[in-house]
Amino acid sequence: METLQFRFEQGSRPLAGTAQLVGVVGSGNLEVLIEPAALAGACEIEVRTAAVGFGATWQAVMTDFHARWSLADARICINDMGATPAVVSLRLDQAAQSLAGGTP
Secondary structure (H helix, E strand, O other): OEEEEEEEOOOOEEOOOOOEEEEOOOOOOEEEEEEEOOOOOOEEEEEEEOOOOOHHHHHHHHHHHHHHHOEEOEEEEEEEOOOOHHHHHHHHHHHHHHHHOOOO
16 A cells, blocks of 8 residues: 655635545545645645555646646545546546535
């Protein structure tokens, strides 16, 4: 298992509501927990993955996600079992839409 940490500053889109969980931890899939958190406008993302050595890929996917959503005061925890970048993006968008509303 590998744990990766990402933090994006100066988000502009706050979350509304309580924590939401999307997805299921299983082969080729992942779950995403998203919740509001007092982070001075930042978005923190923690990834726990069984696929070790893909930090650069995760960085690219997280950077793309932040560019689309620009979440503010958000904490996201991802438990991954080998999901592809497309599945990761889909689950992140589902989670963000559940609390931020609208589309990216």
